[in-house]
Amino acid sequence: MDMDSVFSGSSLQSLAKLLRDAQEEDDDDDDDPRCSVGAMTPGSVGPVKKETTNTFQVKSENKKTIWNTEEVPEGSEFDDTWDPREKPEYEIFFKQHVGTEDVFFGMTGKDPSTACCEDIVIKIKLPETKYSDITLDIQDKVLDLRTPKKKLLLHLPYPVNSKEGRARFLSDEETLEVTLRVSRKFDFINSSDG
Numbered sequence: 001m002d003m004d005s006v007f008s009g010s011s012l013q014s015l016a017k018l019l020r021d022a023q024e025e026d027d028d029d030d031d032d033p034r035c036s037v038g039a040m041t042p043g044s045v046g047p048v049k050k051e052t053t054n055t056f057q058v059k060s061e062n063k064k065t066i067w068n069t070e071e072v073p074e075g076s077e078f079d080d081t082w083d084p085r086e087k088p089e090y091e092i093f094f095k096q097h098v099g100t101e102d103v104f105f106g107m108t109g110k111d112p113s114t115a116c117c118e119d120i121v122i123k124i125k126l127p128e129t130k131y132s133d134i135t136l137d138i139q140d141k142v143l144d145l146r147t148p149k150k151k152l153l154l155h156l157p158y159p160v161n162s163k164e165g166r167a168r169f170l171s172d173e174e175t176l177e178v179t180l181r182v183s184r185k186f187d188f189i190n191s192s193d194g
Contacts, residue, residue, distance in 0.1 A: 016040060085151040088124050092157070095119040095179070120160060122178045126150060131169045134176060138162045143178065158182045 019040070094117035101107040110116040122143065126134070129147050137144040140159045145152040160180040167178045 019045060083151055085146075085149060088126055088145075088150040088152055090122055090124040090152060090154070093121040093123070095121055114157070118182055120156065120158065120180045120182055122154070122180070124152060124176045124178070125174060126169075126176055127174045129174065131171065134169065136167060136176075136178070138165055138178070138180065140183070143180075145176070156180070158184070 094114045096110065096117040096119070098110065099108075102110050124145060126147060129149070133147050135146045138160070139162050141156050143152070143154040143156060145154075159182070161183045162180075165178060165180045167176060169176050
């Protein structure tokens with residue numbers, strides 16, 4: 001079979017006519033051949049889909065609520081853009097427990113990435129601050145620190161166990177050091193020993 005006859009204009013028009021919907025053929029009154037190659041798209045193959053209009057459904061029992069409590073990100077109740085207190089300097093470190101089997105043999109599959117770390121250590125510089133002036137609130141994904149002169153609302157990079165944290169104030173360095181245990185699901189890297 002000759003390739004020119006397969007891809008001729010009339011054969012393409014015949015193919016387009018076969019693919020056209022039966023209802024569309026009934027609506028056409030003219031039998032003039034027309035080029036429908038430009039109008040043919042992948043979406044035009046198959047049955048015609050009816051458009052449906054989706055109406056917004058309110059899932060809340062109270063019709064006056066604007067949003068559900070699940071839609072509000074954790075820690076947004078602490079966010080106060082009008083608070084004049086300045087944000088203190090801070091650093092985030094990741095800490096992991098490494099044994100000789102990790103260092104010399106690489107048996108546990110741990111690597112230096114944050115995916116293998118067990119703890120998050122946050123060092124916050126608080127100059128001219130006493131330990132008694134510090135208010136610290138830790139939730140699963142948010143650290144909220146307030147002093148008379150400074151305020152820090154920090155969204156944590158990983159969820160933490162808010163019940164098992166430690167904080168110590170190093171008065172000679174004027175630094176608060178907060179150590180938080182990362183709560184992860186167990187996998188082949190993060191085992192249950194730690």
